[in-house]
Amino acid sequence: LSSLLTVNDASFNDLGLSQLYMVSLHFQLDFPSQVFPLAHMQSELLAAFKSQEATPSELQRDVAASLTRIGWNHSFEFETPEGLSLDMSQPETKTAIEVDGPSHFLIGNIVQRTENGRTKFKSRLLCQLGWTVFHVPYFEWNVLADAMVQESYLQIKLTNRYTIEEGQSTKTA
The missing domain is CATH 3.40.960.10 (VSR Endonuclease)
Structure with missing residues (x-):
């Protein structure tokens, strides 16, 4: 787990960062007293997630x-x-x-x-x-x-x- 603290946004493409954002949200909801291992990347994760906007059909x-x-x-x-x-x-x-x-x-x-x-x-x-x-x-x-x-x-x-x-x-x- 400690190796996750050295992970940065250059390690992933936007799709990967977007998926990690959803995992971080799940982690926050299921384990509110814990710190998500990639919390240091939260703003990058959210930005990547928002960049994956779908076009309405x-x-x-x-x-x-x-x-x-x-x-x-x-x-x-x-x-x-x-x-x-x-x-x-x-x-x-x-x-x-x-x-x-x-x-x-x-x-x-x-x-x-x-x-x-x-x-x-x-x-x-x-x-x-x-x-x-x-x-x-x-x-x-x-x-x-x-x-x-x-x-x-x-x-x-x-x-x-x-x-x-x-x-x-x-x-x-």
């Missing part, structure tokens, strides 16, 4: 438009104080909607789609930070016939309040 814009039509006022591409980007959110209630395109899932069995590690890890971090997260997977959204069906889908999803707990959806109310 047409799918995200479609979901956002449907949310607006059903009266769910939201911030688009909201950034939490910890630097996590949320597709759509109501920060005052810590409620978020994450639109999950194909890159959020493991490649393989299309019958049983599995979220990839990064998506699960982000959901876990958001849960630990007190957020309620709703996921809108592309394969569910893409089969919805029209705007009215999309709006109904979102209303049902938002009515059945789910939270992410250890990567599993559990009904809370």
